[in-house]
Amino acid sequence: MSSKILVVDDDTSFCLMLQTFLQKKGFEVTNAFTAKDAVDIIKAEKFDIVLTDIRLPDSDGLQVLKTVKEISFDTQVILMTGYTDIKTAVNSMKLGAYDYVGKPINPDEILHTINAALKKTNIQDTKPVAPQKAVATESVQFVKGISNHSNQLHEYISLVAPTNMSVLIIGDSGTGKEYIAHSIHMQSKRHAKPFIAVDCGAIPKELASSEFFGHLKGSFTGAINDKIGHFEAANGGTIFLDEVGNLSYDVQVQLLRALQERKVKPIGSNQEIKVDIRVIAATNEDLAEAVKRGDFREDLYHRLNEFCIQVPKLSERKNDLMIFANHFLAQANDDLEKDVIGFSDDVTDLFKNYEWPGNLREMKNIIKRSVLLTKSDYVTIDVLPLEMLESPEKQVTYSLYSQQDEETAIRQALEKTNYNKSKAAIMLDIDRKTLYNKLKLYNIEL
Numbered sequence: 001m002s003s004k005i006l007v008v009d010d011d012t013s014f015c016l017m018l019q020t021f022l023q024k025k026g027f028e029v030t031n032a033f034t035a036k037d038a039v040d041i042i043k044a045e046k047f048d049i050v051l052t053d054i055r056l057p058d059s060d061g062l063q064v065l066k067t068v069k070e071i072s073f074d075t076q077v078i079l080m081t082g083y084t085d086i087k088t089a090v091n092s093m094k095l096g097a098y099d100y101v102g103k104p105i106n107p108d109e110i111l112h113t114i115n116a117a118l119k120k121t122n123i124q125d126t127k128p129v130a131p132q133k134a135v136a137t138e139s140v141q142f143v144k145g146i147s148n149h150s151n152q153l154h155e156y157i158s159l160v161a162p163t164n165m166s167v168l169i170i171g172d173s174g175t176g177k178e179y180i181a182h183s184i185h186m187q188s189k190r191h192a193k194p195f196i197a198v199d200c201g202a203i204p205k206e207l208a209s210s211e212f213f214g215h216l217k218g219s220f221t222g223a224i225n226d227k228i229g230h231f232e233a234a235n236g237g238t239i240f241l242d243e244v245g246n247l248s249y250d251v252q253v254q255l256l257r258a259l260q261e262r263k264v265k266p267i268g269s270n271q272e273i274k275v276d277i278r279v280i281a282a283t284n285e286d287l288a289e290a291v292k293r294g295d296f297r298e299d300l301y302h303r304l305n306e307f308c309i310q311v312p313k314l315s316e317r318k319n320d321l322m323i324f325a326n327h328f329l330a331q332a333n334d335d336l337e338k339d340v341i342g343f344s345d346d347v348t349d350l351f352k353n354y355e356w357p358g359n360l361r362e363m364k365n366i367i368k369r370s371v372l373l374t375k376s377d378y379v380t381i382d383v384l385p386l387e388m389l390e391s392p393e394k395q396v397t398y399s400l401y402s403q404q405d406e407e408t409a410i411r412q413a414l415e416k417t418n419y420n421k422s423k424a425a426i427m428l429d430i431d432r433k434t435l436y437n438k439l440k441l442y443n444i445e446l
C-alpha cells in the first residue's frame, strides 16, 4: 500500500508541483492550502507524513503540527521553511516535528527526508507497540572535538558515565544533548542494555501515562494492543528524557514516584513491574527558574540533577567547528553517494563567523543540502543558503560603515561571493543599486 502524504502550503502551484512529483514516486498525495483545511483533513483521514509550510494564511505550520500530534501521534511532520524562520523550525523539533527542510525546496532533498521519516513510522508500527527511538547504538559516530569546552565536556562524560547518577544535560536545541546522553550510556555498565530516548515535548498530556508506563489491551478507548511503556522497555538500561521541562505537573508526579519506588504499573493492570533504570534528562530551558515559578517540581528537579552537564553552543566551539563540518560532509557523501572533497576557503570563513542558531543539527542539514547541490569537488559559497550571509557577525565584518577602505571592502566581498553582486550587496549590507553606484564610482569592472 502506498504511503499517504498531506502537503499544506498556500502556494497552490507549488502544492501541485510537489503533488505531481511525489505521485510519480509512488505516494498518495492530498493538498491543503490553509491550516483550517489541513486540520479538517487530518481529523477525517490518517496520513503517514504531513509536509507543511511554516507560514500559512490563517495560522501557522506549528498549529498544524500540534493538531497532527494530538490526533495521530505516529504521523511524521516535516516543516518547510525559509531561513528567516529557522528558529521557529528549530523549535518545532521540540513539539515533535520529524525535521525541517529549507525553501526553495529541492525535490531530491525532500524525497530523502520523507523516506527517512517513513522508516521511523514503520519502526513505530511494529506490534506489540514498541517504544519509539531505541537507538541502534553501533551506527552512532561520536565526534569529540578539541576545544577547551569539548575537553571539559568529555572529562565530565567519562567521570559520570560509570556511575549510576542521574544526569541533567542543559543546552540549546541541536547542541548534541541526545548524543551526549547516548555516549554516557555507551560508557556505562549498562551499555549492552537498551537506551530509550523519549521526547517529552512531543507526548500529548493524555497519552503520557500510557507512553511511560504502558497499558493493557482494552484499558481505554484506542488501546487496541498491549503496549510496553518506556520504563519497562528501558529496564536494565538508560532512559533519556528529552525536553523534560515540557512534562505536565501530573506527569511529573507520576514520574517521580516511578523513579523513587523503581516500580511501574501499566494502565489497566493490577501488577507492578520492578524496573532498574538510569535516568538522563535534557532541557533547553532554565529548569531552576521553572522550579522557582512553580512550573517544575523541586523534588523531581533534584532527583534528575545529581550531576549537571552544560553543553556549549556551536558558535562557542570555534576550534571544533570544522571537525564537525568535515564529519557531516563525510556523512552526507555516504548518504547521497557523492564524493565532495571539502569546503572552499570562503565557506570555511563563513562557517566560522556564522551564528548557527540551530547548532549541530542546523550545520548537518546545511551541509547535506550543500553536498546535494554541489557539482564540483568543493562546497562553494553559492550553494549555501543566501541568508547565511546575513548573519550579524558577517555584517559587522563586511559592513561598509565599519570599513576604512570602502573600495577594498567591496572588492573583498565580490571576491568572496564569486562576483555575485546580489550576495556581495547582502554581505556589505547595502542594496544592489547602491552597489552598482559604488562600482561605477571606484571604476570596478566585472
Ligand SMILES: Nc1ncnc2c1ncn2[C@@H]1O[C@H](COP(=O)(O)OP(=O)(O)OP(=O)(O)O)[C@@H](O)[C@H]1O
Binding pocket: 093, 094, 141, 142, 143, 144, 171, 172, 173, 174, 175, 176, 177, 178, 179, 180, 242, 282, 284, 327, 360, 361, 364
Ligand atoms: N558529538 C557529535 N558527533 C557527531 N554528530 C553529532 C554530535 N552531537 C550531535 N550530533 C549531530 O547533531 C544532531 C543534533 O544532535 P542532538 O539530537 O543530540 O541534539 P539535541 O541537543 O538533543 O537537540 P534537541 O534539543 O533539539 O533535542 C544529531 O542529529 C547528530 O547527528
